[in-house]
Amino acid sequence: MPATIYLHWAATPYDWVRPGHYHSIIAGDGTLHRLHAYTIDLPAHTWRRNSNAVALSCACMGGRPDPWSIPPTEAQLDAMCREAAEIARGWGWGEADITIERVMTHAEAASNRDGRWMHDNYGPVIWGGTGERWDFLQLRKGGPPSGGDELRQRIRAFLAGGGQPAPLVFRRSATMQVRGQELDVEIDEHGSSWARAADLLLRYEIPYAWEASRRRLLVGSLDVVPSFRADQVQPQVGWPLFEMTLLSGPAPVILRGILRDNRAWCRVLEFAEEFGISVSFEPFTLLERRGG
Structure with a gap:
C-alpha cells in the first residue's frame, strides 16, 4: 500500500x-x-x-x-x-x-x-x-x-506555512559538569539547559546512530524504558524536531529535541531522567548513570 x-x-x-x-x-x-x-x-x-x-x-x-x-x-x-x-x-x-x-x-x-x-x-x-x-x-x-x-x-x-509558532529563544551559552567533565550547554528563555544529544550519549558511552533523512537518533541500549512524559518537547517550540528512539521492534520514542545549527539538541534534565542518571542541583550537575 x-x-x-x-x-x-x-x-x-x-x-x-x-x-x-x-x-x-x-x-x-x-x-x-x-x-x-x-x-x-x-x-x-x-x-x-x-x-x-x-x-x-x-x-x-x-x-x-x-x-x-x-x-x-x-x-x-x-x-x-x-x-x-x-x-x-x-x-x-x-x-x-x-x-x-x-x-x-x-x-x-x-x-x-x-x-x-x-x-x-x-x-x-x-x-x-x-x-x-x-x-x-x-x-x-x-x-x-x-x-x-x-x-x-x-x-x-x-x-502552506500558516500558523507557524515563533522559535524558542536561547539566552546564553554556559558550561556544566557532566560525569566530572565540563559540557557546553545553551540556556533557553525559560531557564532550561540544552545540550547536543550526541555529546551526552558519548559522555555516557551509549551507542547511537544518526539517521539524517528521518531526523532520528537510534539508541542501542537495553536498559532504557521510555517514560512517555507529559512535558515532551512540542512542535510549538518553533524549531525543526528530531526524535531519539530505541533500536528495537516498535521503536519507542525516548525523547524529542530540536535541530539547531544542523545539530540535534535535547533538554539535559529530560535526558538524565530518561537514562537513569543521578542529578544534583546548585549547581546543576549530572553524575553517574545508576538506573531507576
Whole structure:
C-alpha cells in the first residue's frame, strides 16, 4: 500500500496515553505524545491497513453513554493537523498530495472511501456501513459529515506555512559538569539547559546512530524504558524536531529535541531522567548513570 496517514479518536478520556496503539496521541489540551517512530508499522490501529501507515489519535470521545460529552477539542484538532502536515512535509508531500487516498479518518478508512476495497464496510451507517467506526465523521456534535474534508483542509493550510509558532529563544551559552567533565550547554528563555544529544550519549558511552533523512537518533541500549512524559518537547517550540528512539521492534520514542545549527539538541534534565542518571542541583550537575 502507498504511505497513508490515518486520523483517529481513541474513545477515551482526554488524558489517556498508552504506547502500542498509535504512533502519537494528542491529549485534550493539545499536548502531543510521540510514542513510536513513524517509520515502523504498528499492528492494530486501522484494520487491514496497518502497513506503511502512520496513526495519529486524539484522546477524546470516551464519554458514557454519550461520547460527545468528551468531544475533540480545538487544541487537539490543531495539534493533530499540524503533526500530520509535518509528517507530510518530511515525506516530500505538498498541498496537492493531501487527498483522501493519503490522509484518511478512521471513518473513511472503515468505509473504504479511498476506493481501495480492503475489507467489509464497518464504517458509518450513512455510508452503508455497520457503524462500528465513525472517527471524525463529524468534528462537532450535530455537525456535517465532512470531518475528513475539514481536517485535510487544515493540514493543507499548515503545509502552506500558516500558523507557524515563533522559535524558542536561547539566552546564553554556559558550561556544566557532566560525569566530572565540563559540557557546553545553551540556556533557553525559560531557564532550561540544552545540550547536543550526541555529546551526552558519548559522555555516557551509549551507542547511537544518526539517521539524517528521518531526523532520528537510534539508541542501542537495553536498559532504557521510555517514560512517555507529559512535558515532551512540542512542535510549538518553533524549531525543526528530531526524535531519539530505541533500536528495537516498535521503536519507542525516548525523547524529542530540536535541530539547531544542523545539530540535534535535547533538554539535559529530560535526558538524565530518561537514562537513569543521578542529578544534583546548585549547581546543576549530572553524575553517574545508576538506573531507576
